[in-house]
Amino acid sequence: MSITGGNVVGLGSGLYAWLPPKRGWGLANCGLLVSDRDALWIDTPYDTVLAGQFLAESRKLLPGGVDIARVIVTHANGDHFWGAGVLPGAEIIATREAREHIHYDPTPQQQHALVAGSDPATPLGAYLARHFGAFDWSATEQVMPTTYFTGELELTLGDYPVQVTSLPPAHTGGDLIVHLPVQRTVFSGDVIFSSTPGQPGDHPVHWAGPLDNVIDACERVLATGAEVIVPGHGPVLDPAGVREHIGYLAYVRERAHALHAGGVPAPEAARRVIAEGRYPALGLPERLVVTIGSEYRHLDGSVMPGVLQVMAEVAEVARETEAAYTGGPA
Template identity: 55%
Template sequence: MMINQDVLPIADGVYARLTTPGAGWGLSNGGLIVSSSGPAAWVDAPYDRRLGEAFLAASTPLLAPGAGIDTVIVTHGNGDHLWGASVLPSAEIITTEETLHHIEYDPDPAELRAIVHSGASDPTTRYLLRHFGGFDWSDCVPVAPTRTFRGELDLRVGEIPVHLRAVGPAHTGGDLIVHLPEQRVVFAGDVIFASTDEQPGDHPVHWAGPISGIIQACQDILDTGALTIVPGHGPLLDRDGVRAHLTYLEYLAERAQALHGAGLTAYEAAQRLAAERRYPELGLTERLVVTLSSEYRHLDGETQAPDPLQIVTQMARLAWELEAQG
């Protein structure tokens, strides 16, 4: 799998790291905030050390003379936004308190590598190898946040004000957004999986929910007044792009409630939505299993976290079903 990272200027002192291809598991976006006279900051890190080193190499020429990257702001605890920060061992890692619990819940790099490369031939392992086998976690050490907060936190990267706001539970239990008010930019993390007519993306995959919380987080992004939104995956968005994503989320919430009320399981609901093909341009349709399972837990009033392997197994099953259908 060929993975490129383009570090593009989007505002004064602000760069977006956009991963191409823009669709697929683990191909996350991020950003670089550069002070004219001091240290810089990353917003999120790539999935493995190799990609982290490439991002660092692209970032270094953009820094002030003698400056380094002292801070990594992590929008949530999934490895594809965190693990590449291992190339900055002395950097401060900032995230929400709730993200600590998510990191403890998720497999670490060595554990995920063992699962993906186990050599087993069952459908789940074959699915994971297909989509994650191109990443290299052999020398990727776990990364631990060094500073956490609840609610909101104001920072400065040199002369640039940065406002962090916790918006979870949404994609995960501990999501945050990064607002740069002077540049009118928001880094949305995986609150938004972006798609446009010019560059289609994938169906979002949301592990926490409810969908209403994700909708509110998107509205919070619009309420900042930002003009440029960097999603966790996919192309850059303007405000109309966020509104289009809200339309998708509202559709998903309405259909989930209707199918839950009709007695369908989350898996059956995912099959039904896949068959409806309301958004045929979006890839990884099987990820509806994850998001709908999360939504069903809220509709059922369940508070206990599910077995992630069971959910992934169901997702892989739907993927092979859809592939067989052509």
Template identity: 65%
Template sequence: MTISPVHIRTLADDLYAWLPEERGWGLANCGLLVSDRTALWIDAPYDRALAGRWLAESQARMPDGVAVDRVVVTHANGDHLWGAVVLPEAEVVTTRHAIDNAHFEPTPEQLQQLVQGLDGDTPTGWYLKQNFGRYDWTATPVVEPAMLVQGELEFRVGAYPVHLIGLEPAHTTGDLIVHLPAQDTVFSGDVVFASTPEQPGDHAVHWAGPLSGVLAGCERVLATGAGTIVPGHGPVLDRAGVRAHMDYLAHVQERAHERHRAGVPAVQAAREIIAEGRYPELGLPERLVVTVGTEYRHLDGSPERSALEVMGELAQVAAELRIPAQRGGGSGVGAGLAI
């Protein structure tokens, strides 16, 4: 499987965004801020091949003699960090808690072995191959961040100010947002999964939570006053688009709490929320298994579970949703699996 063309969009003076045109796991947005002396990446693509494409696009937009010498990582999920391997001389910056979060995830080597080694006739094996088989993490060591942010940090790329703002636990335990005031832009990381009528996105997936923390992160994005918001995944938004995403998050939160009070188990609650069909345009509805499960964990005070265990439950729900899609039920549910 290959990745379809990526759109490189000029957002403002010397600011560019890498925006994958497909939906799906791992296809994250990235940013490039250029000056006459230095350049900054905001996040890095998922694997070495994608990151090499983004590096070539970046070099075509930088003055002679200028290199990307710093990568700000909005959180330590691999689809925002692992591609930094193509910039061995660059300083990687993220939050202190992002390092702790990364220890709960499989390494690139482990994930590659899972994708290649699991039986494709099982729900988990089928799902991982379908959604992650396009990536190649061969010889992809995880880059160790050189600078860890706690709270807020400001620096400059040439004449341009860059403001990093750490968040309370939301998508992960170590999220930050990147505010570029001169460009009136914020890179939100995965506290925002964007969708518009013209370019539908995917359902959000949140590993740390609670959803109140994700909503607080969205409010912090808006509090910068920026008019352009680049989400972790999906199309570029204006402020109204962020508010619309917050309405979606509040809906999921409300439904999860209702079902928790009724004693409905988390996975079944996710099934019921999916079955409502409230957001049929969104792909990957099975990801509600993760987000609802995370919310239940906070409501119950229960410990965090392994990512592989959670993905097994998600894959089972995805397999259930696949059957009506194959019979011609062309809803957003089926479309979410066809990547």
């Protein structure tokens, strides 16, 4: 089984957003910018099936003789990056910190083996199968950035300026945002996971933090003056939508700090924030285990347990939460 579909939305002046067919882990938005002599992607889908579909859709929009020569990677999580193999020879641009981050994440083939080999009788195995089992990385080779930087990078594509800015640790340790001033648009990567009343999204998941840095990154997006914000996941936003998202982040930060001060351990703090039910329309509330855990590490200097241990806690909280919603046994 694989995931298919996705939707290309024109944003004007050669700019397009590719929105995946549904929400959930690993289904990220991507960008395509086209001039009369060049084209680039901002991020790639998670696996080669989806990336191949995005490529086919992209090529319908390219002038004759033009192909995608560059990919700007907003951060080094695979759901924004591992599809780059469908563009052999493309320049791949990321922050220096993202390039380092790659060595801490599993490779595509390691992740494939992990998901395929997990015991579905355990909460973690069931969770991985359910949320990651439809992707296929069995033949995906790890792609590495070819160009990396810290600070500001200004590119041009045809006549369009492309302003790329690296960020302090926020969603990961190597995030960047892409500002397209002619199109008055920012691709924010995963410093924003959006939701709107008609299109509820998922809770963000922040692996680095602190949340102050995530909020600062959102403020930086607003400071560009862009009118259209394409988040890493979820529907396209206007500045008011980003302000609302900052409100979510400030709420989680405030609750995390109060619960930490009260001596409540991180997974339990996530359970309590979920039980408050402040954002009932958002999916995957168990991701608060990760985000609040990251915030705690900045408060007490503790070290992140392994990703698998964190994901096991995420899976356990998901199991409890779903049982609570359905009234079934926990």
